[in-house]
Amino acid sequence: MRQLKPNVFEVGAIDWDRRLFDELIPLPDGTTYNAYLIRGSEKTALIDTVDPSKTETLLGHLAAHGVDHLDYIISNHAEQDHSGSIPVMLESYPDARVVTNAKCKAMLLDHLHLDEDRFLVIEDGQTLSLGDKTLRFLITPWVHWPETMCTFLEEDGVLFSCDFFGSHLAGSELFVSDEGRVIKDAKRYYAEIMMPFRTAIVGNLKKVDGLEISMIAPSHGPVYDRPRLILDAYQSWVSAPPVNKAVLAYVSMHDSTRAMVEYLTEALIERDVVVERFDLTHGDIGELAMSLVDAATVILASPTVLVGPHPLAAYAATLVNVLRPKARWIGVVGSYGWAGKMVEQLQQILSGLKAEVLDPVVVKGLLREDDYQALDAMADTIAQKHKELKAD
Ligand code: FEO
Numbered sequence: 086m087r088q089l090k091p092n093v094f095e096v097g098a099i100d101w102d103r104r105l106f107d108e109l110i111p112l113p114d115g116t117t118y119n120a121y122l123i124r125g126s127e128k129t130a131l132i133d134t135v136d137p138s139k140t141e142t143l144l145g146h147l148a149a150h151g152v153d154h155l156d157y158i159i160s161n162h163a164e165q166d167h168s169g170s171i172p173v174m175l176e177s178y179p180d181a182r183v184v185t186n187a188k189c190k191a192m193l194l195d196h197l198h199l200d201e202d203r204f205l206v207i208e209d210g211q212t213l214s215l216g217d218k219t220l221r222f223l224i225t226p227w228v229h230w231p232e233t234m235c236t237f238l239e240e241d242g243v244l245f246s247c248d249f250f251g252s253h254l255a256g257s258e259l260f261v262s263d264e265g266r267v268i269k270d271a272k273r274y275y276a277e278i279m280m281p282f283r284t285a286i287v288g289n290l291k292k293v294d295g296l297e298i299s300m301i302a303p304s305h306g307p308v309y310d311r312p313r314l315i316l317d318a319y320q321s322w323v324s325a326p327p328v329n330k331a332v333l334a335y336v337s338m339h340d341s342t343r344a345m346v347e348y349l350t351e352a353l354i355e356r357d358v359v360v361e362r363f364d365l366t367h368g369d370i371g372e373l374a375m376s377l378v379d380a381a382t383v384i385l386a387s388p389t390v391l392v393g394p395h396p397l398a399a400y401a402a403t404l405v406n407v408l409r410p411k412a413r414w415i416g417v418v419g420s421y422g423w424a425g426k427m428v429e430q431l432q433q434i435l436s437g438l439k440a441e442v443l444d445p446v447v448v449k450g451l452l453r454e455d456d457y458q459a460l461d462a463m464a465d466t467i468a469q470k471h472k473e474l475k476a477d
Contacts, residue, residue, distance in 0.1 A: 087259045089300060089308060090241040092124040092218070096131070096146035097304070098139035101255045106166075110277050111371045114270055115255030118166055119304045121245055122150060123238065125215020130157040130184075132236055132245045133304050134170035143170055144177060155181040157205070157213065159220065161247035162233045163192035167304050172197055184213060186224055188232035212239075223292055225249060227285035229278050235293060242299035248278060249289065250315045252306030261307045261314065268318055269375075270306060275322050276374035281409045283323045290319055327381035327411050329471040330359040334373055334405075335386035336366055336397045341420035342388045344452055345460060349384070349418065352464035358382075358471055365397040370404060377410035381474055382467050383440070385431055389421035393430045402434040409438065414470055416443035416463060422450065443467070 087095040097120035104112050118135035120143055129152065135143045147155075155178040160168055163185075171193070175181060182205045183193065190204050207213065209224040221237040228235075228249035236245040252270035261267045279286055294316060301309040301316075309315050331353055337343035346362070353360050361376045377383065383405055387398030394402070398419075405415075415438060417431045428445045435442075443466060446459040 089121070089243060089259070089302060090238075093238065093241060093243060094122045094150060095259055095302070095308070096120050096122045096143060096150065097133075098135045098142035099255050099257070100136065100139065106253065110253075111369050112253045113369065113371070114253060116253040116305050117255055119302065119306075119308075121302060122147065122152065123215060123218060123220075125218040127216030128156040128214070129154060130159055130213075130215055130220065131155055131174070131181075132159045133161055133167040133247060134158065134174055136166040137169035140170040140173050144173070154178065156215075157182055157184045159236050159245075160185040160189055160193060161236060161245065161304070162229060163189050163196060164230060164248075165196065167247060168193055168197060171199065175199065175203055184222075186222070186232060186234055189234065192230070192232050225289040225292060227282035228289055237296055242297050244293060244296065244298050244301045244312070245304075246293070246301055247304045249303065250301050250309065250319065251278075251303035254306040256307060259308055260310045264314055267307055268314065271315060271318065272322065272378060273371045273375050274305065275319065276378050276408065277371055280322075280374070280378065281407060283409065283411070286319065286323050290316070290323065322378050325379070326474055327413060328359070328379045329357070329474060330361060330376070330380040331382040331384060331467055332361050332363070332373070332376045332380040332412075333384045333386060334363045334365055334368075334398075334401045336364070336388070336395045337386070338388045338390075338395070341448060341451055342386050342418070345418050345420065345446065345448065345456070346386050348452070348457060349460050349464060352461055353467060356464055356468035358464070358468050363401075365401050370401075373401065374404070374408060377405065377408055377412065380410065380412055381471055382414040382416065382443075383410065383412045384416045384418060385435075387417070387419040387427055387431065389419065389425035389427040392425040392427075394419070394427045398431060399434060402431050406435050406437045412438070412440050413474075414443055414467065415440045416445065416467075418446040418460070418463070420448045420450070
């Protein structure tokens, strides 16, 4: 019995073996789709459902709890890993109504073709009584999609936050036990899902931080019975200035670009700049995303394929651009055989970032003396600029 509070239970599913989300995001530790059953003295509510692949698990857990009637299915987020079992739930529980905000209702209608009559639409701050338990709805947009919201169980102080504060971490323990491991997975999750919406998250953090929260129960990963752990981590990820760290993401065909990366790595270390490197041919893109959370500088290194960047470098640049990290400086280094527009094309892909663009370093064939000097100059610039961070 996975119990959070009296008459509050986790009834979702653990997906131990899933290794990719949205056909994009690696899940080295699997994931969970948490759903929560709340039995009030008068009404019974289910908070979120599970991925459609796990509908039977959810139904089984509800049956094991003897649930033969549901009044409300609260939908905090329309994405299918939480909403995808709603159609079956509405068939299985014919009196249940889907409770959500207007924007989420519209998205559920688009994605799931639910019956419009089965909805109860709520506004920001509205409450819903289950008898001795009260749900308060807080609209928190962009904690993944524009329609996302949190549900707060007032009497018990439990914040059901759906993707917000989540982590892709399959595990049998209901509550966080290994804080270091959970924060690492939550940081990866933040980097991949939340980082592009940092500004909106600052406001959402303020909104939930005013509540008397005893637990944060996300819909992925374990429940935080020490909510400050994840609230403080988010505060730092969204608001703290970047640190003295350069991320080097690279791919090399005939070792010219690799030689540049090796030299630049050493040059940065000599200048006391922390370096994190990602070989894009072997990398887990989630590791790269995590490094972007607090790095001050991002360098992409690529050879020239035909006239443009290596496709893996273009892919990494696209990800960096859409994830909107707080890096202040970006740069491109790389090599070519005869001609090309590798630098221009990578810089163009990265143009959505507000970062200052460093002078690129490009070599023809193998490095010559002046190329090493150019890399030294780039390392000097990065080290000098990072000193400005301390003065912030
Ligand atoms: Fe876990 Fe945005 O869905």
